[in-house]
Amino acid sequence: MDLLYRRATALLLACLATAAGAxxxxxxxxxxxxxxxxxxxxxxxxxxxxxxxxxxxxxxxxxxxxxxxxxxxxxxxxxxxxxxxxxxxxxxxxxxxxxxxxxxxxxxxxxxxxxxxxxxxxxxxxxxxxxxxxxxxxxxxxxxxxxxxxxxxxxxxxxxxxxxxxxxxxxxxxxxxxxxxxxxxxxxxxxxxxxxxxxxxxxxxxxxxxxxxxxxxxxxxxxxxxxxxGAVPARTPAPPPEGREINTAPGERRVTLTLDDARVPLLYMAYNTPSLATAEEPRDAYALLMAAEILDGGGSARLPEHLVRGEGIATSASARYSAVARLDTLFSLVARPSDEGDLDGLAEALQAEIRRLREEPVGEVELQRAVTRLMAREVFERDAPMGRARQLGRLEATGIGWRERERFEERIRAVTPADIQRVARRYLQPQRRTTGRLLPDEEAS
Amino acid sequence: MAPRRPLQAAMAAAAAAALSAGTATAGPVAPEVQRWQARADAPVYFVEAHEVPMVDVAVVLDAGSARDGDTPGLARLTARTLDEGAAGMDAGELARRLEDTGARLSTSVNRSRARVHLRSLSEEAPLAEAATLLRQVLAEPTLGEAAVQRERQQMQQALRTQRQSAAKVAERALYEAMYGEHPYATPPSGTEAGLAELDRARVEAFHRKHYSAANAGVAIVGDLERAEAEALAAKVLGALPAGEPAPALPEPPAEPAEDEVRIDFPAEQTAIAMGLPAIARGEESLEYPLRVANQVLGGGGLVSRLARAMREERGLSYSTASRLHVAPVRGPWIVRSSVKAERTEEALSVLRGEIRRLAREGLDAAEIDDAVRHLTGSFPLALASNRGLIRQLSAMAASGLPASHLASYIPRMEAVDPADVRRALDARLDPGRMATVLVGPNVEAVGAEPE
Missing domain, CATH: 3.30.830.10 (Metalloenzyme, LuxS/M16 peptidase-like)
Incomplete structure (x- = not known):
């Protein structure tokens, strides 16, 4: 079945190439x-x-x-x-x-x-x-x-x-x-x-x-x-204010909050990264997008497979890279520990997943699956006029430009396992990391 | 009252009178709904939509939390565990096979139904594979011990998270107050006591009893021909047992179990929720007038009476709204708000004043006209995407409504007049039978003071 299956997937990807054209x-x-x-x-x-x-x-x-x-x-x-x-x-x-x-x-x-x-x-x-x-x-x-x-x-x-x-x-x-x-x-x-x-x-x-x-x-x-x-008078707009993040790694940060109205602990982990607007190479932003997809793009992705089902130390775990932003942005992970897990163990497990992105190239099948998910999502997004209007507007307002949407598929397909490793090494490293822990009061005492 | 014209004519007339000439290439179009019966008389609803190469298939089952029995949370736990492994595949393998087709599968449960929704590309090979997986998830889920325990623990944690929110606490308390011993009293998310009782055996038994063709309906929207849709419906239901239809639910109580519930809660705002069981699916002569009344009261966003009184005139609240929930037996009409804690009693009297005014005075023709124009004019927006269509068809499938349901929405709404609204309010809005819940700082002490 495996072989047949792979052939079906290859066929599907060929179809998607035309289907995804917005x-x-x-x-x-x-x-x-x-x-x-x-x-x-x-x-x-x-x-x-x-x-x-x-x-x-x-x-x-x-x-x-x-x-x-x-x-x-x-x-x-x-x-x-x-x-x-x-x-x-x-x-x-x-x-x-x-x-x-x-x-x-x-x-x-x-x-x-x-x-x-x-x-x-x-x-x-x-x-x-x-x-x-x-x-x-x-x-x-x-x-x-x-x-x-x-x-x-x-x-x-x-x-x-x-x-x-x-x-x-x-x-x-x-x-x-x-x-x-x-x-x-x-x-x-x-x-x-x-x-x-x-x-x-x-x-x-x-x-x-x-x-x-x-x-x-x-x-x-x-x-x-x-x-x-047409009747609205023309005026020269002010230039958008500069707001670059400091461009060396800002250093590792930790915040712990104990809140008496919280009932469930929560772990937050974010890395300072460039956005699609600020990246020297768009390739870097797409590689980060793929890294997030590999971690959390679907039920088979690494965080649900390893943290929620495998070790069972999290009840939920998600990864997100906010690529469409005018200024430097974040690659963030949010997770809740299960009864069997604690925040420290969970933080270690998330870091282990990040380390793996740095150290091991993503396998071909896993990468293909992520591309398939992303391309299918592009087709599904054509279903909602509101969503499409949002997509175009956000690209314009962040200075990236709506034409980026036309390049999306090509740039996603161009991402290699080596690219993902390279951006993981460069950006997903401790000196760029903030770890936030939310604790219910009872847990802190 | 103003004469009501058919929608197209009314819209054309309004466009001419309005501020600019239209430039449309098309006016609102009602989609054609096809209906047929699959195995065990399961109704299938289908809308052809060829614009995007995708297909949505939703299987709805009379397996909502109203069937929880004495273990609230059972229906949702069962649905959540369905895609955690099936037909010999573990959760990871199932997910990988599904994702290799580009498809997505999701399950959801509310009080009246469970729903398993597949969104796939319409290309033949991936759709066939994804539909096979849907069929297996429905009929041959593994429901393994580890998966049941994992999903149960996630639901238990979600209950703790809900207790962080005054609005969520208020909603739970309101349903209890409105429905007493009725199955709608407990939430789909379950209760601590209910979840503590649940295990694999109960989940399996629930699945065996409620996941049958006789309890199912199918909704399909997408890039398919009728024959393909028929084959798809037959395929996804094909492995389910024929089964027996679930018995009808009891009628909700006429009086609330409690008139007023006050719960102290540490917060800066008080959450207020008020409501009563109001309308069942199929009661069209009351449903449409009540929808109009709800639109005027609190369903119309910034222009509704509640938003004007609470937000625009008094600055009491950011969000105040009302909603009518149509369900197999009387679903509730609910008013909700979050208000600055120091002004809780003022807010409560404003809300009660507006509800009493509506019950006492009804609506005049001009208000009805505005509300009907909005409700009929915005109806096409709800049908403008496959996602919107599958939602509508799922609701129809859950209640076995006729295929003409969507097409009759606009004429039924346009026929509503002040006398209809008066009759519906007399029948279903008795402010004296409304339950009220307040959740916020120091609300108990105030409630205990003599008036």
Missing amino acids: AEVHEHELDNGLDVLVEVDQRAGVAVSMLWYHVGASYEHRPITGVSHALEHMMFKGTEQRGSGEFSRLISREGGEHNAFTGRDYTAYYEALAADRLGLALELEAERMHQLALDEAAFQREMQVIREERRQRIADSPEARAFERFSATAHVASPYRDPIIGWRHDLARMGLADLEAWYRRWYVPANATLVVVGAVEPEAVFDMAERHF
């Missing part, structure tokens, strides 16, 4: 600098509009951390033409879903609706791009909401609190160390003037990308974008 992206730049990307997906007659501003938490500094996110909230509070909440009511009445999200490198606003309503979304987005009405009373109320959001998301979750501290330790000189929602003290002192300045500085057509995915004609979308966004 739909074509159409691009057009307005005179004021707004970049428009369109991908056609005729299914179900719906369209997603996603407007990406290239600004997020990594553009901030103390004491205005959280200002990008606060501004995102205020974008729903009305413009020179429309009252607070009218945006939401109009979209909702037309059967649309809408919301926004703030990340480290972007603030994005989306509407999903019947494709023949796309014009409404673009008109409303264009309005609030340059005619936002920022009102003091509404701002004070919204800051209460944001403080409740922080309580709900972070303060009342021991794991979220722990991750906030781990992240602030793993990043040394990078703004990625600050939480997206902002530090509590900064939220307490934030004023409307901070938001006004932020809006004026960054909400500029040339600092934004409009992504539309759906049952649309690209040319018609470009015309519609001209009609609505």
